[in-house]
Amino acid sequence: MAEYKAPLRDMQFVLNEVFKAGDLWAGLPGLAEVVDSETxxxxxxxxxxxxxxxxxxLNRSGDEEGAKWVDGVVTTPAGFKEAFATYAEGGWVGLGGNPEFGGMGMPKMLSVQFEEMMYSANNSFTLYPTLTAGACLAINAHASEELKSQYLPNxxxxxxxxxxxxxxxxxxxxLGIIRTKAEPQADGSYAVTGTKIFITGGEHDLNENIIHLVLAKLPDAPAGPRGISLFLVPKIMVNEDGSLGEKNAVSCGSIEHKMGIKAxxxxxxxxxxxxxxxxxxxxKGLAAMFTMMNYERLSIGIQGLGCSEMSYQSAVEYAKDRLQSRAATGPVEPNKAADPIIVHPDVRRMLMNIKATTEAGRAFSTYVGMQLDLAKHAEDDVAKAKAEGLVALLTPVAKAFFTDLGLENCVQGQQVFGGHGYIREWGQEQLVRDVRIAQIYEGTNGIQALDLMGRKTVxxxxxLFGLFAEEIREFANSGAAPEEFSKPLVDAVSKLEELTHFVIDGSKNNPNEVGAASVEYLHAFGYVAYAYMWARMAAVAQAGVEGSEADFxxxxxxxxxxxxxRLLPRIESLAAAVRSGADPLFELTADQF
Structure with a gap:
């Protein structure tokens, strides 16, 4: 399998040339003091x-060894503990954290690119620090000053x-039907009782304590999601002086045996x-937990993006080296027994699909990161409100579209290898197994689509859609991008706008129209968003083709x-499916399935 090489030039292109991050940060209080382009x-x-x-x-060895559970103790694979120590010593856990408590305070535009590197290199390892970073975000946003001071620095x-x-x-x-209970205690704490499953990093040996953020209900809490509260529950109690005390009544009953992310x-x-x-x-715990959940949803979206990048790197290396058959136009390398398979149209189709969507996804993740930075740091109320609206709208798109394409791209990368892609030593089969979970956890992609279509649009x-459509049209009509990109972009966003209002109008008479349209609508939205990213990249690229990096x-x-x-036209079939309405889904009775 190819050795992972971070696509630094492409990341710098997106960050510095397309979105001019340095200029943006210089105008945002809270970022101007801590970061510039050189940093x-x-x-x-x-x-x-x-x-x-x-x-x-450690990626392949971690997959083969896996995490192990014995009598409540979880051991990570060989090398993980040492790698985590190196990671922690570099300050990477707190890359985007509050400087008041020891974080680095770096912008989200930067941290999304680092997370992509992490997921490309090692999915399983990455989940441990990203869950920690998300927990820190929720604690920083919602906990008392006392809790923040006691827990965030470590x-x-x-x-x-x-x-x-x-x-x-x-x-x-x-989550409204959870049964975990929290009973008030005389000292102001709560006794938390219940069982939680599918808890990533709930127990491990990477460091000395684990701080759990737990959703629970008080005995007299209102029914449903309005009765959920959020609690910080340490694995080991923390004394007033910050030292560790006795073990809390928290235990790991088992770990799951999974298709992928085995470490x-x-x-x-x-x-x-x-x-x-x-x-x-x-x-009000669910609202507080959504601070962490939305962070994790973007992060897991980037998992799909990182896996796509690694699959692409391996597939391209293999396609340039593997000799099979001759090019349809005649021998390309006549001195060899056959030509490298990269000459064949179908291999190029697969590689181009991965390349085009991964590079667009990288730009889109950085764009969403930019909106998060503006929502947090912008002083102008109008700019802040727009950014907050775009974050709400685009988070489910990023999570679901990145990961749906992540699986599609990893399968295509595997296909480039033919039979060798099914063999363990090449690494592609692990990528397919690892990326598959990203469509499921942190809110299944069907739920993300329903969130986009229902709560964020209808x-x-x-x-909120109007904010995004207006921005796209403004850019497309500015003349910045070549007409071959701007003209079809305007056409595509108009079609998406028509589709949006078709569903809004249809839902007034039939509530099922929202759920029936949601997945295809999210994909259509994603393809249009990627077209916007490509138009912005093309605007920069056209000015560089005469310079020293013309090839790039x-x-x-x-x-x-x-x-x-080849890819944007997919919105036509997606729109046709949406316009077919909910009725075809409900013609069968339950007994007919």
């Missing part, structure tokens, strides 16, 4: 070294980890009257053209 470039270069030298070499430092405890055996998507411990966690502390307000009459920029233009001609 960001240095961080990405160090991140590339860490992921390629420390994490990627979590940012990687001395302690974090986990997110939502799902129960009977309660997955419908990531997916735990059954038992809370038996464990001491916990309220985070945020009583009965519920507000398409207001010409490659961008050619890849963008492929996207517009």
């Amino acid at each position: 960001a470039e240095a961080i990405l270069e160090e991140g590339a070294k860490l992921t390629s030298r420390e994490l990627a070499p 979590m940012y430092a990687g001395v302690w980890s974090g986990s997110m405890c939502l799902t129960e055996p009977h309660s997955g998507t419908d 990531s411990a997916t735990c059954v966690m038992n809370f038996d009257g464990a001491k916990g502390y309220l985070v945020g307000e009583l009965n 519920a507000n009459g398409g207001k 920029y010409q490659g961008k233009l050619s890849t963008g053209r492929y996207y517009f001609k």
Whole structure:
């Protein structure tokens, strides 16, 4: 399998040339003081070294060894503990964390690119620190100053980890029916009792303590999601002086045996009257937990993107080396027994599909990161409100579209290898297994599509969609991009707008229209969003084709053209499916299935 090489030039292109991150950060209080283009470039270069030298070499061995559970103790594969120590020493856990408590305070535009490197190098390892970073985000946003001061410094430092405890055996998507209870104690703490399943990093040996964020209900809480509260429950109690005390009543009952991400411990966690502390307000825990969940949803979307990149790197290397048959136009390498398979149209189709969507996805993840930075740091109320609206609209798209294409791309990368892609030693079969979970956890992609179509679009009459459509049209009509990109982009966003209002209107008479349209609508949305990204990249690339990096920029233009001609037309069939309505889904009775 190819050795992972971080696509630094492409990341710098997106960050510095397409979105001009340095100029943006210079105008945002809170970022201007901590980061500029040179700092960001240095961080990405160090991140590339860490992921390629420390994490990627553990990927296959970690998959083969897996996490192990014995009598409640979870052991990670050989090398993971040492790699995590190196990771923590570099300050990477707190890359985007609050500087007041030891974080680095770096922008999201930068951290999404580092996360892509992480997922490309080693999916299982990456889940441990990203869950911690998400837990830190929720604690920083909602916990008391006392809890923040007591827990965040060691979590940012990687001395302690974090986990997110939502799902129960009977309660997955419908968190309103959870049974975990929290009973108030005289000292202001709560006794938390219940069982949580599918808890990533709920138990491991990477560091000395794990801080669980647990959803639970008080005995007299309102029914449904309005009665959920959020609690911080440490694995080992923390004394007033910050030292570790006695073990809390938290235990790991088992770990799951999974299709992929085998070095990531997916735990059954038992809370038996464990001491916990309220985070945020009583009965408003779900809203607080969404701070972490939305972070994790974008992160898991990037898992799909990172796997696509690694699959592409391996497939391209193989396609240039593997000799099979002659090119249809005649021998390309007549001195060899056959030509490399990259000469064949179908191999090129698969490689171009991966390349075009991965590069667009990288731009889109950076774009969403930019909106998160604006939502957090912008002083202008209008700009802040627009960014917040776009974050709400685009988060489910990023999570679901990245990961749906992530599986499609990894399967195509595997296909390039033919029979060798099915063999363990080449690495493609592991990528297919690892990326598959990304469509399922942190809210299944069907739920993400329903969120986009229902809550983020129909519920507000398409207001949030209008923000995005207006921005796309403004750019397309600005003359910045070549007409071969801007003209079909305007046409595509108009078709998506018509589709949006078709579903909004249809839902007034039939509520099932929302769910029936949601998945195809999200995919159509994703393809249009990627077209917008390619138009923005083409605007920059056209100016560079006469310079010293002409080959790089010409490659961008050619890849963008492929996207517009071969992939963007998929929106036509997706729109036709949406317009068929809900009726075809409900013609069968339950007994006829």
